[in-house]
Amino acid sequence: MRLTTIAASVALAAGLSSAVSSAVAADVEVLHWWTSGGEAAALDVLKQDLETQGVGWQDMPVAGGGGEAAMTTLRARVTAGNAPTAVQMLGFDITDWANEGVLANLNSVAEDENWDAVVPTALQAFSKHDGNWIAAPVNVHSTNWVWISKSALDEAGGKAPESWEELVAVLDAMKENGITPLAHGGQPWQDATIFDAVVLSMGNDFYKQSMIDLDMDALSGETMVEVFERMETLRSYVDDNFSGRDWNLASAMVIEGKAGMQMMGDWAKGEFLKAGQTPGEDFLCIRFPGTQGSVTFNSDQFAMFGQEGDADAQQKMAAAILSPEFQSAFNVVKGSVPARTDVSDGDFDDCGKKGMKDLAEANEAGSLFGSMAHGHAAPAAVKNAVYDVVTQHFNGGLSNEEAAEELANAVDAVL
Amino acid sequence: MSESTSDTMSGAIQHSSQGKRMTPARILLYAVLVLFAIYYLLPLYVMLVNSFKPLEEIRGGDMLALPQTWTLAPWQSAWSTAQIGVQATGLKPYFMNSIAMVIPAVLLSTILGALNGYVLTKWRFRGDGIVFGLLLLSCFIPFQIVLIPMARMLGILGLAGTTSGLVLVHLVYGLGFTTLFFRNYYAAFPTELVRAAQIDGAGFFRIFGRILLPSSGPIIVVSVIWQFTNIWNDFLFGASFADVDSVPMTVALNNLVSSSTGVKEYNVHFAGAVLAALPTLVVYIVSGRYFVRGLMAGAVKG
Amino acid sequence: MKERLQLWVPKLVLGPSFLLILFFVYGFILYTGYLSVSDSRMLPSYGFVGLENYEKLWGLRHWTGSLKNLAIFGSLYIVICSVLGLMLAILLDQKIRAEGVLRPIYLYPMALSFIVTGTAWKWFLDPGIGLEQTMHSWGWTSFEFDWIKSRSNAIYTVVIAAVWQSSGFVMAMFLAGLRGVDPDIIRAAEIDGASRARIYRRIIIPMMRPVFLSAFVVLAHLAIKSYDLVVALTGGGPGKATELPATFMYSYTFSRNLMGIGAASAIIMLIMIFSIIVPYLYSELRADKQS
Numbered sequence A: 001m002r003l004t005t006i007a008a009s010v011a012l013a014a015g016l017s018s019a020v021s022s023a024v025a026a027d028v029e030v031l032h033w034w035t036s037g038g039e040a041a042a043l044d045v046l047k048q049d050l051e052t053q054g055v056g057w058q059d060m061p062v063a064g065g066g067g068e069a070a071m072t073t074l075r076a077r078v079t080a081g082n083a084p085t086a087v088q089m090l091g092f093d094i095t096d097w098a099n100e101g102v103l104a105n106l107n108s109v110a111e112d113e114n115w116d117a118v119v120p121t122a123l124q125a126f127s128k129h130d131g132n133w134i135a136a137p138v139n140v141h142s143t144n145w146v147w148i149s150k151s152a153l154d155e156a157g158g159k160a161p162e163s164w165e166e167l168v169a170v171l172d173a174m175k176e177n178g179i180t181p182l183a184h185g186g187q188p189w190q191d192a193t194i195f196d197a198v199v200l201s202m203g204n205d206f207y208k209q210s211m212i213d214l215d216m217d218a219l220s221g222e223t224m225v226e227v228f229e230r231m232e233t234l235r236s237y238v239d240d241n242f243s244g245r246d247w248n249l250a251s252a253m254v255i256e257g258k259a260g261m262q263m264m265g266d267w268a269k270g271e272f273l274k275a276g277q278t279p280g281e282d283f284l285c286i287r288f289p290g291t292q293g294s295v296t297f298n299s300d301q302f303a304m305f306g307q308e309g310d311a312d313a314q315q316k317m318a319a320a321i322l323s324p325e326f327q328s329a330f331n332v333v334k335g336s337v338p339a340r341t342d343v344s345d346g347d348f349d350d351c352g353k354k355g356m357k358d359l360a361e362a363n364e365a366g367s368l369f370g371s372m373a374h375g376h377a378a379p380a381a382v383k384n385a386v387y388d389v390v391t392q393h394f395n396g397g398l399s400n401e402e403a404a405e406e407l408a409n410a411v412d413a414v415l
Numbered sequence B: 001m002s003e004s005t006s007d008t009m010s011g012a013i014q015h016s017s018q019g020k021r022m023t024p025a026r027i028l029l030y031a032v033l034v035l036f037a038i039y040y041l042l043p044l045y046v047m048l049v050n051s052f053k054p055l056e057e058i059r060g061g062d063m064l065a066l067p068q069t070w071t072l073a074p075w076q077s078a079w080s081t082a083q084i085g086v087q088a089t090g091l092k093p094y095f096m097n098s099i100a101m102v103i104p105a106v107l108l109s110t111i112l113g114a115l116n117g118y119v120l121t122k123w124r125f126r127g128d129g130i131v132f133g134l135l136l137l138s139c140f141i142p143f144q145i146v147l148i149p150m151a152r153m154l155g156i157l158g159l160a161g162t163t164s165g166l167v168l169v170h171l172v173y174g175l176g177f178t179t180l181f182f183r184n185y186y187a188a189f190p191t192e193l194v195r196a197a198q199i200d201g202a203g204f205f206r207i208f209g210r211i212l213l214p215s216s217g218p219i220i221v222v223s224v225i226w227q228f229t230n231i232w233n234d235f236l237f238g239a240s241f242a243d244v245d246s247v248p249m250t251v252a253l254n255n256l257v258s259s260s261t262g263v264k265e266y267n268v269h270f271a272g273a274v275l276a277a278l279p280t281l282v283v284y285i286v287s288g289r290y291f292v293r294g295l296m297a298g299a300v301k302g
Numbered sequence C: 001m002k003e004r005l006q007l008w009v010p011k012l013v014l015g016p017s018f019l020l021i022l023f024f025v026y027g028f029i030l031y032t033g034y035l036s037v038s039d040s041r042m043l044p045s046y047g048f049v050g051l052e053n054y055e056k057l058w059g060l061r062h063w064t065g066s067l068k069n070l071a072i073f074g075s076l077y078i079v080i081c082s083v084l085g086l087m088l089a090i091l092l093d094q095k096i097r098a099e100g101v102l103r104p105i106y107l108y109p110m111a112l113s114f115i116v117t118g119t120a121w122k123w124f125l126d127p128g129i130g131l132e133q134t135m136h137s138w139g140w141t142s143f144e145f146d147w148i149k150s151r152s153n154a155i156y157t158v159v160i161a162a163v164w165q166s167s168g169f170v171m172a173m174f175l176a177g178l179r180g181v182d183p184d185i186i187r188a189a190e191i192d193g194a195s196r197a198r199i200y201r202r203i204i205i206p207m208m209r210p211v212f213l214s215a216f217v218v219l220a221h222l223a224i225k226s227y228d229l230v231v232a233l234t235g236g237g238p239g240k241a242t243e244l245p246a247t248f249m250y251s252y253t254f255s256r257n258l259m260g261i262g263a264a265s266a267i268i269m270l271i272m273i274f275s276i277i278v279p280y281l282y283s284e285l286r287a288d289k290q291s
Helices: A002-017 A037-052 A065-079 A091-099 A107-113 A121-127 A150-155 A164-176 A188-200 A204-212 A216-220 A222-235 A247-255 A268-274 A311-321 A324-334 A350-365 A380-394 A400-414 B003-014 B024-051 B055-059 B073-081 B092-122 B128-140 B143-157 B163-187 B191-199 B204-215 B217-233 B236-241 B249-257 B266-297 C002-035 C052-059 C061-092 C099-111 C114-125 C131-137 C154-179 C183-191 C196-207 C209-225 C228-233 C245-255 C259-290
Strands: A027-032 A056-061 A086-090 A135-137 A139-142 A145-149 A180-183 A259-263 A283-287 A295-298 A300-304 A368-370
Touching: A027 A065, A027 A311, A037 A056, A037 A311, A037 A324, A065 A086, A065 B143, A065 B236, A065 C245, A086 A091, A091 A121, A091 A300, A091 A380, A107 A311, A121 A135, A121 A368, A135 A311, A139 A324, A139 A350, A145 A150, A145 A247, A145 A268, A150 A164, A150 A259, A150 A283, A164 A180, A164 A222, A164 A259, A180 A247, A188 A204, A188 A222, A188 A259, A188 A295, A188 A380, A204 A216, A204 A222, A204 A368, A216 A222, A216 A400, A222 A380, A222 A400, A247 A259, A247 A268, A283 A350, A295 A350, A300 A311, A311 A324, A350 A368, A380 A400, A380 C245, B024 B266, B024 C061, B024 C099, B024 C114, B024 C154, B055 B266, B073 B266, B092 B128, B092 B163, B092 B191, B092 B204, B092 B217, B092 B249, B092 C002, B128 B163, B128 C002, B128 C209, B128 C259, B143 B163, B143 B236, B143 C002, B143 C245, B143 C259, B163 B217, B163 B236, B163 C002, B191 B204, B204 C002, B217 B249, B217 B266, B217 C099, B236 B249, B249 B266, B249 C114, B266 C099, B266 C114, B266 C154, C002 C259, C052 C061, C052 C259, C061 C099, C061 C154, C061 C209, C061 C245, C099 C154, C114 C154, C114 C228, C154 C209, C154 C228, C183 C196, C209 C245, C209 C259, C228 C245, C245 C259
Parallel strands: A027 A056, A027 A086, A180 A259, A295 A368
Antiparallel strands: A086 A300, A135 A300, A139 A295, A145 A259, A145 A283
8 A cells, every 4th residue: 555655746846847848949839819710720830831941839728718718828828937938929918028028039030021111100109119029910800891781781772881971871771681680799809890980080189089099089079979879880780699608690681681780890801701701792891981081900020039049940930920922821811910011912812912002002191090899999907998898888787978988087097 | 476386386296207297386396497508508509600700700790690601611621620729630639638538547436535525434533523524625725825845745746747746646636526526425324234244254345346336337427427527627627737748638729729929710619618618518417416416415414 | 942843833734724825815815805905006105195096995986886796696696596496405315316417417506616617607608509499499489588688687587597507506415414314304204204304394394494504605605706607607798797706806806907995895895704704603602502
């Protein structure tokens, strides 16, 4: 008996001391949350590219909550002193980590490849910190899209809405035709995605003041009350079962003609394509009425954690991410548009081409803004405070005036 | 409860051996039991039927309906070809990771729990109540709070991202439960036998191995079932402390089902979910009988 | 010498477990306690800010709302699980021929994680594709079951799913308790002419007191720790209607980068848990000494 006990404790000790070293020096270990079919396959292009350059790829996917689970993992890994070499990140998370001084400097590869000239300025706000490149953007998603069923629109008059009034008219016509006018899933980030677009439809200046500069007067003012009025109006076109619905199921409603349109970022396109639909013929992609010329974006980027011995592999990976070939190949699959403005749009479908054109224009005109709903307008604490209010209002818990006031309070409380 | 019901029931208890008459009361009894069985089986039914449907049929609506076209493709996909990150490996490789983590963690925590229970009941000392209290209280902490300090410790110990690290974590946070189980079980075990053996000159481990262990079967089953299901189903620790080569099944399953902006293949998700749950289901079904016996023998008395 | 050693062996055996727990549980609790009075946001940081985080925490409608939800959820969950568990155990204890089939069916939900079953529940409860839709297609068009979409009723759907998961386990605990009742006591009561219902009410159920206590402790801590359930089922919605302290804590610590407030809420949760468990433990240990 004593023997087995000793054996057990030996086994324990052996188990505890056999810490295995994880990554070989020339590898990159990549923490990301692109785990589903299309996007993971798109990332595989990058993996294979790197492998031809002799850089091995160790995959560390952690899905969930639009990257939230991965960020928790990252925090645990960094705390343990075992940071992955490259990490997918969004917006202010990059800035937060850069402030901790743990991200690797990518200036030399950025200079070689001339990133300063080709990456949209609004993206650089996140990819650069104190003038140094610290992240390589993979894509630009724009979030102020509306996806409309062609047949439902034809029955409702056939003309794509270009202003708020026209939008309401189309939604009314769809309602009369007996379908759900607006397919929507009641999850905080989806509510906020619509909210973003409505704020933007009040003008570029208002979006900048309220969502990016977090100006208290703009947040609680009359224009914001009007925003909430519009949210309330949109709410009346949503079916009763919207709450908690995944966005894909909302897309499916449009695909099947049960609903007229969905307000969602460009990743929704993948659902339509996968269902065998063609842009322009079966469905239309337009900017949220009143926002043509402006774009709210979120951008996935890869930041590198500074570690001895990995520098070469990291630089290679950063260069590969921003190569025009990968940018095109990846974004055709992902539904987003390239993070550099000089990539050919030859391989993209009509919606993709429009997305690239809109992005370039918005970049020139200074009307390319980070999306609040997707963490590119303000830090996480503010974003979630906005979610709280928008969701509560959308579910009928606050009046329009209360919501505007509460919005300013909630943002103020976490600043 | 009606008069006739109670009569029948008392009859049932008194004459367990003879065949049961199917009185209305007994039919009602069975009806209630079956109704609850349906309630418990519903989610499993939802998962199973939908895992055999092609995706279009799921998009079409009625999730309680049987498949119009049966297909095994979602199962094959979930097991071996679904995209879990960049590689299209399915859940298969993660199965082994989970096994490699679960088995040592369950064994170690059960062995230590048994020894602790033995000491706390048969070799009592001043302050043993406090020691037990502290061990037991540890069952009740919300695990989220230990993530950051635990990560730091694993880093210092050089165990960050390894299966051994995960085993250590599960061992630590399972000890309270296993100690509780064994302590309550051994508390009912006659101490006189231990004393007699001591007088005969038997030592600590000899008494444990010869006298207590042979009759510990039921409680070992309870401890193993409890630990196995908790560790197998853990997501939080797996997601936070695992590395490329130690990612457990639940994390892989989560990667499969909760993609953010990709197309959701619900049928594959459900198939994957059932696959991931199979080991625990098997453990429950195979040893369920001993489970109640083990609980009876001690765990509930505490 | 050997005698001496024998005296030390028990403590040496218990020691490692004790030290592990002392460090990894109580040490970490102290650490969290310190974080709760620090200015930590994304990563731990050690600037002392006094009780500021606690003040902020209690000022958040989000937090007080989650406590209110926990009160509703916790009390319903504990009561329904105990009653249902006891009832099923009594019914199953009537020499049911199919017990071997039924018992694992009642018990198996405990074996599944909510990452697995959450989606199935979500679908089932969704009026558009789940039960309501099915009833409609079977011709019962006035049937309504849209609790999961309603701000006031969503919390009850969380209860339904939670009861589904743990009531079988409670049933097993009661079943074990019932099987442990000395048959002589029952026989004696029967000879005295007591009816079956009376025997249960007056003799057997009172004897289940320790099982009730164990069940209460297990259920209470499960209720307070409930996390995956809410995340998988409702994500805390609609609005904040199903937010619980555990989801609150995770969200503030890890997704909102307000670790100080998250730690403060963790400490409050610990205080709640300990105030339930410690009296129980105390009475247990005292009873133990007396026997």
